[in-house]
Amino acid sequence: MRVKSLSSGSSGNCYLVQAGGHSLLIDCGLSATALQKFLALEGVNVAELSGIFLTHDHHDHLSGAGQVSRRWGIPIFANKKTLDEAAVRWAKIEKLSQQRANTTMPPESRTYNTRLFPTGKATTIGSIEINSFPVSHDAAETVCYTFKADGVQAVILTDLGCSTSPIYEPLLQSRLIILEANHEEEKLWAGKYPYTLKKRVTGDKGHLSNRQSGEILRYCLENTGLAHTVWLAHLSSENNSPQEATATITKLLEEAGIERFPLNIALRDKPSLVYETEQYYYQASMF
Ligand SMILES: [Zn+2]
Ligand SMILES: [Zn+2]
Numbered sequence: 001m002r003v004k005s006l007s008s009g010s011s012g013n014c015y016l017v018q019a020g021g022h023s024l025l026i027d028c029g030l031s032a033t034a035l036q037k038f039l040a041l042e043g044v045n046v047a048e049l050s051g052i053f054l055t056h057d058h059h060d061h062l063s064g065a066g067q068v069s070r071r072w073g074i075p076i077f078a079n080k081k082t083l084d085e086a087a088v089r090w091a092k093i094e095k096l097s098q099q100r101a102n103t104t105m106p107p108e109s110r111t112y113n114t115r116l117f118p119t120g121k122a123t124t125i126g127s128i129e130i131n132s133f134p135v136s137h138d139a140a141e142t143v144c145y146t147f148k149a150d151g152v153q154a155v156i157l158t159d160l161g162c163s164t165s166p167i168y169e170p171l172l173q174s175r176l177i178i179l180e181a182n183h184e185e186e187k188l189w190a191g192k193y194p195y196t197l198k199k200r201v202t203g204d205k206g207h208l209s210n211r212q213s214g215e216i217l218r219y220c221l222e223n224t225g226l227a228h229t230v231w232l233a234h235l236s237s238e239n240n241s242p243q244e245a246t247a248t249i250t251k252l253l254e255e256a257g258i259e260r261f262p263l264n265i266a267l268r269d270k271p272s273l274v275y276e277t278e279q280y281y282y283q284a285s286m287f
Contacts, residue, residue: 001128001149003176003275006030006038008158008233009268010060015156015178016042019149019280020127025052026145026156028065035064038271047072050125053117053132054078055159056139057085066090069112077117079132081140087112119143133170135160138205146170150279154178158234161206163216171216172224176275178266179217181232182207183239184248191239207234210245214252221258231273233266 001019008015012029016039023044028035036046052065052074066086069076078086090112117123119141122131127150132143137159144167146155154176157167171177188198188209200206208216217230232245242265253261264273 001147001152001154001275001277002280003154003178004042004271005178005231005233005266005273006035006271007269008266008272009235009237011269012063013061013158013234014038014064016044017128017147017154018044022050022126022128023048024050024125024128024130026147027055027061028052028068029060029062030064032064032067032071035068041271046074049074051075051077051115053130053145054082054086055144055156056137056142057082057089058139058159059089061159062086062089063093066093066112069114073113075113075115077115077123077130079119079141079143080116082143083114083116085140086114131170133166134164135167136162136164136205138200138203144170146174150277152176152277154275156233157216158208160208161202161204162208162212167216168219171220172226174228175226176229176231177217177220178231178233179213180208180234181210181213181240181245181249182234183209183236184241184244185209185211187244188236188239193238201236201239207236210240210248211252213245214249217249218252218256218258221253221261222256229264229275230262231264231266231275235265235268237268 004016006014013027014030015026017024068074119132129148131146135142135144144157153174155170155174156178158180246263
């Protein structure tokens, strides 16, 4: 299995997961143009994607998915509430882009290839097994996903305001953990966001702070014997920085006796981190 962060943060989230000749995306908050460009760097043609799995209906996770599905027929997997809300959002996005371009699309090209994937269910795409589980966030019905291939499981745990029991098993079982570290609490409260937005971000249905992220990670590392690769993700440009996220989380881990744990940062707006299982590496190098 190979996982690549194509973009992470409030201006667009998108991860590429590959195994056994299949490529799929978790979220697509990028424009179709940016996605095409980023996938080309990975040697992937958009038309070859096996599917897009949406975590929830916020703009930074689905903005490009509708266009990609409509243009290339790529299936979009999500629960019913997310799909319903996504259809409304894509219609608005489409209307806006038509107004800008002063054109209308022919009706037959308007269909989205959507597939119902109820929360808590599992599915497989080729050799990749995908599971969804609920998290606490202020969208219609937010989920996070685990994906498993080559005997290795990974989890993307972003867009949640607090830890709830369904996150722990996926967390403990995953070799690759992509974990939200959205904001540094003091920085956010001292910053220029309106009060209502500060309340939203720090609330139980908002986003994980560096401290919360560190506490979740500490629990995970104390309770599993697995070697984990950890990517910190969905960092706020306004209320966080790679240095602050790393410092706060490292301090929390060190207080628990976990020294020099490597933390990687998934960058905003551009491709950054990559994770490859040995098996994937050998498969790829055979060709
Ligand atoms: Zn988000
Ligand atoms: Zn969100």
